[in-house]
Amino acid sequence: MGDFEAIGKQFVQFYYSTFDTNRSALSSLYRDESMLTFETDKIAGVAAIVEKLTNLPFQKVEHKTDSVDAQPADAEGGILVLVTGALLTEGQERPMSFVQTFHLKQAGGSYFVFNDIFRLVYPAA
Template sequence: MDNADHIGRAFAQHYYSTFSANRPNLSPLYSDFSCMTFEGQPTLGTQNIMKKLESLPFKCVQHSVTTCDSQFVYGVDAGRAVVVTVMGRLQTDDDPPKDFIQTFFLRAVNDSYMISNETFRLVLHNQ
């Protein structure tokens, strides 16, 4: 059986490479019950989440993962659910790189995982 760290890292690699190459291909990772909070704005369901992701105002994005911390959530999906917290930097188009933090709650579905809950924030501090 895979450990949570392996699952989280494999998921993050797949998510960010797909996000950079072809955002619409992220759709199968969500369900009609998935909830994403993006910069404080909640969105529910695959269709609305994809609409949000596809409306982001940049053409090119590259993610660089600094840390990826994962752990099983016992009591959910027979202990197979995984929470994944990613910290890193992203660069969009010709903008300077920005730090971000993103958390995923992954539910086990057969031999795969889907995103049940997700939060994303740029790491910006008021000065």
């Protein structure tokens, strides 16, 4: 397993455990140049991204990942990650499928989220 795969999986595990337990701490993973597409909303910059994520219309959420795939995205250590999974929010009886792709960039020896695109997936037909 390449380093990028181990780093991608570690990142994903940390991301969703932080999302599900202490959402405002996701601020450590974004920067001013970060972009988030959350369904049809487009948000830029760590402050606006964390405001969006902390104000989603549910307090409790649980993410479960089904697949995590990673590839090297550039010559500077960037990593592209695609996640498929399911999430369950408070008050809902059934989980919803989601997909999320992250483009992690390296800066100063650590990684931050440069690109982040999230979509719910509805059953085909």
